[in-house]
Amino acid sequence: MVGVVQGAGVVVTGAGGGIGAALARRFAAEGARVVVNDLDADKAGAIAEEIGGIAVPGDASAIVAEARAALGGTVDVYCANAGLASGGSEAAEEDVWALAWDVNVMAHVRAAHELLPEWLERGSGRFVSTVSAAGLLTMIGAAPYSVTKHGAYAFAEWLSLTYRHRGLKVHAICPQGVRTDMLAGTGSAGDLVLAPTAIEPEAVAQALFKGIEEDRFLILPHPEVADYYRARAADPDHWLTNMNHIQQKWEATG
Numbered sequence: 065m066v067g068v069v070q071g072a073g074v075v076v077t078g079a080g081g082g083i084g085a086a087l088a089r090r091f092a093a094e095g096a097r098v099v100v101n102d103l104d105a106d107k108a109g110a111i112a113e114e115i116g117g118i119a120v121p122g123d124a125s126a127i128v129a130e131a132r133a134a135l136g137g138t139v140d141v142y143c144a145n146a147g148l149a150s151g152g153s154e155a156a157e158e159d160v161w162a163l164a165w166d167v168n169v170m171a172h173v174r175a176a177h178e179l180l181p182e183w184l185e186r187g188s189g190r191f192v193s194t195v196s197a198a199g200l201l202t203m204i205g206a207a208p209y210s211v212t213k214h215g216a217y218a219f220a221e222w223l224s225l226t227y228r229h230r231g232l233k234v235h236a237i238c239p240q241g242v243r244t245d246m247l248a249g250t251g252s253a254g255d256l257v258l259a260p261t262a263i264e265p266e267a268v269a270q271a272l273f274k275g276i277e278e279d280r281f282l283i284l285p286h287p288e289v290a291d292y293y294r295a296r297a298a299d300p301d302h303w304l305t306n307m308n309h310i311q312q313k314w315e316a317t318g
Contacts, residue, residue, distance in 0.1 A: 068276060068277075069091060069094040069095060069096050069141075069276075070094060070095030070096065071095060071096070071097065072091075072096045072097065072140040072141055073096070073097050073099075073132075073135035073136070073138050073139050073140045073141070074088075074091045074096040074097065074098045074099065074139075074140065074141040074142075074143065075098075075099040075101060075120075075127075075128070075131045075135075075139055075141070075142045075143065076088045076091065076098060076099070076100060076101065076143040076145055077101045077102075077124035077127070077143065077144060077145050077146040077171070077175075078101070078102060078124060078145045078146030078147060078194075079100045079101055079102055079108065079111055079143075079145065080100070080102030080103075080104045080107025080108050080110075080111060081102075081107060081111075081244065081245060082242065082244030082245060082246060082265050083145060083194055083237075083239075083242055083244060083265045083268050083269070084102070084143070084145040084146070084194075085111050085265065086264075086265035086266045086268060086269040087143050087145060087192075087268075087269050087272065088100050088111055088112075088115055088117060089111075089114070089115055089266075089269070090266075090269040090270075090272075090273060091141070092115035092116060092117055093115075094273070096141070097117070097118075097135055098112075098115060098117035098118070099117060099118050099119075099120050099131040099134055099135060100112040100115070100117045100118065100119050100120070101119075101120050101121065101122065101124055101127050101131065101146070102121055102146075103121065103122065103123065103124075103146075104121070105119070105121035105122075108120070108121040109121070118134045118135070120134055123171075124144070124146040124167070124171045124175070125166070125170065125171040125174045125175070126174070128142075128174075128175055128178035128179060129178065138182070139179060139182075139189075140188075140189065140190065141189075141190040141192065142175055142179055142189075142190070142191050142192065143192040143194065144171065144172040144175055144191065144192065144193050144194065144216075145192075145194040146167060146171060147167060147168055147194060147196075147213075147246070148163060148164050148167040148168055148209070149206065149209050149246045149249055149250060150163070150164040150206065150208035150209045150212075151205055151206045151208070151209065151250070151251070151253070152205075152206065152207060152208055153205075153207050154207055156207065156208055160208055161208050164208035164209060164211075164212045165208075165212050165215070167212075168209070168212035168213060168215065168216050169212050169215040169216050169219060172193055172216055172219055172220070173219060175191075176191060176219075176223060179191070180227070180232075183231070183232060184227065184230050184231070184232070186231075187230060187231035188231045188232075188233075189231065189232050189233070190232075190233040190234075190235070190276075191220070191223060191232065191233070191234045191235075192234075192235045192237065192272065193216055193217075193219070193220040193234070193235070193236050193237065194237045195213055195216045195217045195220065195236050195237060195238045196209075196213045196216075196238055196239065196240075197238050197239060197240045197284075197286065197289045197292075198210045198213045198214075199213035199214050199215075199216055199217035199236075199238055200217060200238050200289060200292075200293050200296075201289070201292055201293065201296060201307075202214075202307065203253070203257070204253050204256075204257060204307070204310060204311050204314055205250075205251075205253035205314065206250070206253065216236075217236055217238070220234050220235075220236040220281075221234075221236065221281075224281050233276075233279070234281055235272060235275055235276065235280070235281060235282075235283050236281060236282055236283065237268060237271070237272055237275075237283040237285070238282065238283065238284055238285075238289060239263065239268050239271075239284075239285040239286055239289075240257075240258055240261055240262070240285075240286045240289060241254065241257075241258030241259055241260075241261060241262035241263070242262060242263055242264070242265055242267075242268055242285075243262050243263065243264055243265070244265060247259065247262060252314065252317055252318065253314055256310070256313065256314050256317065257310065257314075261286060261288075263285060263286070267285055268285045270285075271283050271284070271285040
């Protein structure tokens with residue numbers, strides 16, 4: 065692991081807290097030079113000061129050039145971690161859908177667009193996408209989140225299959241509940257589905273580093289998600305019926 069991370073220039077978006085902060089701390093502990101990005105400049109600055117990193121606050125969609133300059137001209141690892149947990153149904157306002165799409169998918173696309181020319185030219189680069197188990201499965205009560213996380217997973221998958229022979233490493237992190245402010249904001253649906261098996265952000269960082277060491281694309285901090293994913297693929301109707309039972313249970317609690 066030392067050879068992969070030590071001295072590497074790493075960018076972590078949405079790193080003012082939660083999973084992003086845990087990733088930033090772990091990369092720094094492994095000897096990387098870390099840019100800490102967050103919309104909240106104070107939070108980004110606090111984490112950067114803690115780990116000896118560099119704070120580059122602002123919109124995750126537009127900080128690649130500044131982050132690259134802060135790292136001396138080269139980004140080796142980009143963690144597209146910033147995300148938005150948008151709840152609601154098909155009736156959610158269009159601006160809710162648009163913002164979820166912009167943060168959860170297009171920020172990844174824009175970053176890749178900026179990073180790939182240099183990475184492909186030199187034959188190396190690592191793109192880490194914090195997706196969610198919702199990107200493999202779904203989440204009750206959160207149509208914009210579920211749909212856009214499917215999009216984030218699909219984009220990470222596309223990057224990997226398209227460029228792996230040219231030296232690009234891609235990892236898609238797909239946890240279920242993680243004890244963060246985002247989980248706290250999911251309300252009763254999160255309490256029912258996510259909270260019982262929620263893990264700490266540090267466990268997500270540990271799962272990523274294990275996946276990097278094993279050169280795996282799909283990172284599952286909750287290993288049981290692999291069984292759910294297989295069940296969904298093998299018998300979609302049975303899986304949807306089971307999920308609908310959870311939906312009904314949630315509705316009954318309301």
